[in-house]
Amino acid sequence: MEKIILNIIFIIVLFSNSIFADNYFVKSEIKNGELKLYFSSNIEGVKYFTIPTDDGATKFVYDIYGATLPKGKGISHHTYKTVESFRIAQNNSERVRVVIKSSQKSLNRHAYRDNLLVIPLRDNQDASISGRTIANIGKKDKKIVVIDAGHGGKDNGACCKGIVEKNIVFNIAKKVKIKLENMGYRVYMTRNSDRFIKLPKRTEFANRKMADVFVSIHANAAPTLRRAKLFRGIEIYYLSPAKSERAKRAAEKENSVMLEHKDYYTKNAYLSLLNREKIVESHKLGLDVRRYIVKNLRKRYKIHDSGVKTANFWVLVGAQMPSILVEVGYITNPIEGKNLLTDKYQSLLAKGIAKGIDRYIKNNY
Numbered sequence: 001m002e003k004i005i006l007n008i009i010f011i012i013v014l015f016s017n018s019i020f021a022d023n024y025f026v027k028s029e030i031k032n033g034e035l036k037l038y039f040s041s042n043i044e045g046v047k048y049f050t051i052p053t054d055d056g057a058t059k060f061v062y063d064i065y066g067a068t069l070p071k072g073k074g075i076s077h078h079t080y081k082t083v084e085s086f087r088i089a090q091n092n093s094e095r096v097r098v099v100i101k102s103s104q105k106s107l108n109r110h111a112y113r114d115n116l117l118v119i120p121l122r123d124n125q126d127a128s129i130s131g132r133t134i135a136n137i138g139k140k141d142k143k144i145v146v147i148d149a150g151h152g153g154k155d156n157g158a159c160c161k162g163i164v165e166k167n168i169v170f171n172i173a174k175k176v177k178i179k180l181e182n183m184g185y186r187v188y189m190t191r192n193s194d195r196f197i198k199l200p201k202r203t204e205f206a207n208r209k210m211a212d213v214f215v216s217i218h219a220n221a222a223p224t225l226r227r228a229k230l231f232r233g234i235e236i237y238y239l240s241p242a243k244s245e246r247a248k249r250a251a252e253k254e255n256s257v258m259l260e261h262k263d264y265y266t267k268n269a270y271l272s273l274l275n276r277e278k279i280v281e282s283h284k285l286g287l288d289v290r291r292y293i294v295k296n297l298r299k300r301y302k303i304h305d306s307g308v309k310t311a312n313f314w315v316l317v318g319a320q321m322p323s324i325l326v327e328v329g330y331i332t333n334p335i336e337g338k339n340l341l342t343d344k345y346q347s348l349l350a351k352g353i354a355k356g357i358d359r360y361i362k363n364n365y
Ligand SMILES: [Zn+2]
Pocket: 150, 151, 157, 158, 165, 218, 219, 254
């Protein structure tokens, strides 16, 4: 059923897209009771109106003309005491729409100048804009990447003959971070030590950091040791309804740590899935990362490339930016398992992941 809905929405969105202007939504923040929205160039105009809702709340709507919402960008991560939800969407080809649902009956006057729109959330205070605006964001701002080393703390991930997934992926993640920083990116890791983090916290972190890209790093294991030799290769996943048996199995394994949070995901999963842009962009990111991993590792090793696939990895649910999960190989495979422990192999893998991310960002931002 979800798949049918997904396809219909896919088609609708596909045909409703047309030529966009060049004024991109860049970032948002809440400061001193004001929601501030920054764009890449001057705002043409803002139309404001309200809609009462059935449950007694009010929707405050701001149409920003000539503006474009880049893939993966959002404002739904914001929270404010009187506000139930923050939404931003491409309303049509010529305007971006911001909807704030609040228990308040009215909001004070908004204001915009240059590339900045300020919406007051606090009572009794009109919006004010002072000082410089465009200079605050600067186009040279570093792109932000969040790297998620899978598992941690009480959750070891896959284990085989003393090889523990959480340690291997942490080492690789650290190497990716350093390589990306050397390329000029701002990089955050969801964990900087061996500690347990719940899956939703990982994407929440990436949303909070306004990441442009989220990459989760994992290692795989064969279902039984008897079949260890049969399972090998690098697999890259992006979020979409799972298709192959192997993809489903990998997703079940990585998801198992969060079974008690199943309700949270069933409620939120498909909301986040219904975003064509993010699915397409995550796929592109996956293809770039795969290409460079294969290219780097093949210089020295015989490796098996299992391509880019779709699966329901809950760790990717809720990410507001293009996001993928990389299974760097099978620790249960006699050859791959041994390679994954070496510094050389880990470095080449990390180099491939970093270069793939770099390629994706350079081509798409
Ligand atoms: Zn894992």
